[in-house]
Amino acid sequence: MTQNKFTKDELLTFFSAENKKFVAPDDIRTKAIYRYNTSRFPSKNDEDWKHTSIEPLLMHKYSTNVSGRISNENIEKLAISDLPHYKIIFVNGKFCADLSDSCFAKGIEIKPITDARESNNSVFNSFFEKTNISETNIFTTLNSVQATEGMFLEVADNTQIDKALHVIHVISSDSGKPFTQFRNLIVVGKNSRIELFQTYHSFTDEASWTNVVTEAFISKNAQLSQMILQGEGNHGMQTNHQSVWQERDSRYDCNTVTFCGKLVRNELKIEFLDENCSANLSGISLADKKQHIDNYTNINHAKPHCESNQIYRAIADDFSSVVFLGRVNVAKNAQKSLANQANNNILMSETAKIYSKPQLEIYADDVKCSHGSTTGRLNDEALFYLSARGISKDGARKMLLKAFIGEVLKQVKNQKYSQHIENLVSKRIDATKEKGECHK
Amino acid sequence: MLTINNLHASVDGKKILNGINLEVKKGEVHAIMGPNGSGKSTLASVLAGREKFQVTAGNIDFDGIDLLELSSEVRSREGIFLAFQYPVEIPGVSITNFMKAAVNEHRKHKGLEPIAPSAFLRLMKEKKALVEMEAKLSNRSVNEGFSGGEKKKNEIFQMAMLEPKLAVLDETDSGLDIDALRIVANGVNKLKTSENASIVITHYQRLLDYIVPDIIHVLYNGRIVKTGGRELALELEEKGYDWIKKEDDGK
Ligand SMILES: Nc1ncnc2c1ncn2[C@@H]1O[C@H](COP(=O)(O)OP(=O)(O)OP(=O)(O)O)[C@@H](O)[C@H]1O
Numbered sequence: 001m002t003q004n005k006f007t008k009d010e011l012l013t014f015f016s017a018e019n020k021k022f023v024a025p026d027d028i029r030t031k032a033i034y035r036y037n038t039s040r041f042p043s044k045n046d047e048d049w050k051h052t053s054i055e056p057l058l059m060h061k062y063s064t065n066v067s068g069r070i071s072n073e074n075i076e077k078l079a080i081s082d083l084p085h086y087k088i089i090f091v092n093g094k095f096c097a098d099l100s101d102s103c104f105a106k107g108i109e110i111k112p113i114t115d116a117r118e119s120n121n122s123v124f125n126s127f128f129e130k131t132n133i134s135e136t137n138i139f140t141t142l143n144s145v146q147a148t149e150g151m152f153l154e155v156a157d158n159t160q161i162d163k164a165l166h167v168i169h170v171i172s173s174d175s176g177k178p179f180t181q182f183r184n185l186i187v188v189g190k191n192s193r194i195e196l197f198q199t200y201h202s203f204t205d206e207a208s209w210t211n212v213v214t215e216a217f218i219s220k221n222a223q224l225s226q227m228i229l230q231g232e233g234n235h236g237m238q239t240n241h242q243s244v245w246q247e248r249d250s251r252y253d254c255n256t257v258t259f260c261g262k263l264v265r266n267e268l269k270i271e272f273l274d275e276n277c278s279a280n281l282s283g284i285s286l287a288d289k290k291q292h293i294d295n296y297t298n299i300n301h302a303k304p305h306c307e308s309n310q311i312y313r314a315i316a317d318d319f320s321s322v323v324f325l326g327r328v329n330v331a332k333n334a335q336k337s338l339a340n341q342a343n344n345n346i347l348m349s350e351t352a353k354i355y356s357k358p359q360l361e362i363y364a365d366d367v368k369c370s371h372g373s374t375t376g377r378l379n380d381e382a383l384f385y386l387s388a389r390g391i392s393k394d395g396a397r398k399m400l401l402k403a404f405i406g407e408v409l410k411q412v413k414n415q416k417y418s419q420h421i422e423n424l425v426s427k428r429i430d431a432t433k434e435k436g437e438c439h440k
Numbered sequence: 441m442l443t444i445n446n447l448h449a450s451v452d453g454k455k456i457l458n459g460i461n462l463e464v465k466k467g468e469v470h471a472i473m474g475p476n477g478s479g480k481s482t483l484a485s486v487l488a489g490r491e492k493f494q495v496t497a498g499n500i501d502f503d504g505i506d507l508l509e510l511s512s513e514v515r516s517r518e519g520i521f522l523a524f525q526y527p528v529e530i531p532g533v534s535i536t537n538f539m540k541a542a543v544n545e546h547r548k549h550k551g552l553e554p555i556a557p558s559a560f561l562r563l564m565k566e567k568k569a570l571v572e573m574e575a576k577l578s579n580r581s582v583n584e585g586f587s588g589g590e591k592k593k594n595e596i597f598q599m600a601m602l603e604p605k606l607a608v609l610d611e612t613d614s615g616l617d618i619d620a621l622r623i624v625a626n627g628v629n630k631l632k633t634s635e636n637a638s639i640v641i642t643h644y645q646r647l648l649d650y651i652v653p654d655i656i657h658v659l660y661n662g663r664i665v666k667t668g669g670r671e672l673a674l675e676l677e678e679k680g681y682d683w684i685k686k687e688d689d690g691k
């Protein structure tokens with residue numbers, strides 16, 4: 001490693017220097033520190049990290065206490081229009097009470113995760129680290145050591161929320177490179193239903209690193225719909241790991257849209273603890289310049305009669321690279337499992353790269369599993385068809401790209417949210433420049 | 441209206457059209473027949489401006505303009521329409537959005553404002569009726585999951601929407617049952633005026649009972665080897681192409 005990079009040890013002492021209130025209880029933290037010291041950073045030799053280099057994360061001297069404020073006006077701009085919601089704001093990981101809503105519907109408890117820990121909240125005590133999430137990889141370990149910020153969300157049994165929750169994460173910096181360790185704990189009670197939007201934004205051109213770790217528990221017959229939008233700019237980096245445990249008859253939907261990022265690694269791990277669960281994952285990655293976006297999913301069909309559906313699509317332009325690694329495990333006794341996985345990618349330049357790797361391990365015999373992966377350029381026949389009706393090549397290209405992404409948005413149940421994303425995607429695609437014409 | 445002069449074209453270095461000469465006047469219907477692989481679709485694609493085919497010699501004059509100078513989209517706006525032999529499926533693009541974009545491009549080309557939403561809906565409805573296309577089809581993605589007949593109807597529907605000067609129908613009759621054939625042919629006939637023209641590519645005399653051509657051409661080895669009246673179609677139906685091939689190969 002060269003001089004100007006962060007070493008592993010420096011990274012560890014980075015947050016610990018000051019006397020901070022950590023999210024993780026002492027015993028968990030102590031274990032995590034030990035684990036961190038005995039772990040190493042993933043490298044290209046690790047199967048799951050073959051195409052994602054973590055080097056960019058270690059290239060910067062971050063600062064812990066970057067000052068950065070955000071005006072109410074700017075927050076308003078980030079809100080999703082026509083969509084009733086509660087808003088919760090975090091700036092550089094810190095909860096902003098003055099910008100956030102404070103009254104929520106009955107049954108919803110949402111607060112900084114350290115509050116939950118300090119008040120000896122019983123849900124916090126029984127669920128935090130229940131999935132052994134800090135043992136997943138060095139970044140989740142690091143998060144358990146260092147996170148001082150995060151969100152605690154508890155939805156009581158039988159709660160039908162009237163509005164969605166919109167958690168807005170903003171990075172802002174007057175000087176310095178923000179580094180945020182963020183920890184979420186989400187527990188959805190029996191028969192309850194909740195929609196959660198988590199959007200990430202950046203108001204700085206500085207490099208930043210956000211390391212998010214989330215545990216989510218969905219109780220019997222409950223539903224969690226999670227919609228994640230990542231837009232931390234061209235220099236923003238994010239490592240993200242989420243573990244979801246589902247009880248019987250529960251449903252989990254997750255849509256992840258990544259608009260940019262110097263380096264984005266999303267890991268989503270689903271565990272069906274009982275029968276008749278379903279998980280529906282969808283993702284959109286739009287990469288250009290030298291961005292790198294990596295989605296890793298891992299679904300464990302441990303029990304019979306569960307269903308998982310995945311559709312991930314990406315457009316890679318310029319020198320960007322996009323990775324999809326989708327692992328599905330169907331246990332021996334998990335009969336009648338349904339698992340579908342589709343990954344489709346479009347390359348918009350000769351220099352962009354796509355790596356797609358579906359991995360199905362099926363040990364049961366009475367199952368329906370499918371997976372498909374395609375990577376290519378825009379369909380030349382379709383471009384010609386559109387142009388033969390008078391639509392310009394550039395217009396045709398944009399139309400096809402929007403349609404390609406639009407197919408993923410059909411999976412998003414909340415129409416207003418999908419409309420919001422569609423508008424953002426349209427804007428983004430309309431702004432793209434035309435390449436040397438695309439025949440042959 | 442259309443004058444094709446000694447047109448040669450190739451794809452991936454392979455010569456396919458070897459000197460086509462053809463003149464189509466307004467108000468006329470021309471039929472082009474010929475064995476498989478003789479170059480009929482290639483001719484249609486070259487007319488529509490598909491870049492993958494290279495024109496190596498010859499020229500095409502369309503109402504005084506040099507067609508080969510124009511991109512496919514501009515040719516469309518100038519009034520060339522190709523009904524594809526194999527219409528492509530375009531997932532995620534609805535017929536409605538597709539046609540709105542196309543109609544507006546055509547209007548822009550003529551210096552007109554975009555069409556008003558209500559007028560557009562009326563237009564869609566009217567043209568769908570012309571080809572007896574199911575109303576709900578237009579909310580579906582272009583050709584996706586359409587039956588063979590629906591795809592062909594959709595081509596004629598688009599033609600009706602864009603009102604071309606010259607329509608090239610590439611085997612629009614293939615794979616149609618007799619009812620669909622009648623509907624498609626009726627649509628084409630209703631769109632016929634003394635100001636426009638069409639080139640109908642077909643293998644079957646059956647279509648020509650509905651769309652009555654003025655002139656029939658036989659394409660073979662990338663050239664028009666025979667031209668005649670309606671009786672030529674009957675003769676071909678009866679005797680096949682062997683005699684034409686022999687005649688031509690003998691030369
Ligand atoms: N991309 C290509 N590369 C090489 N050869 C091609 C290509 N496209 C077409 N051809 C060849 O050109 C010739 C003419 O094809 P074309 O599709 O024009 O024939 P056609 O008369 O329309 O036949 P059909 O009656 O079967 O529709 C055929 O031999 C075909 O294989």
Ligand SMILES: [Mg+2]
Pocket residue numbers: 480481482525610611
């Ligand atoms: Mg053909």
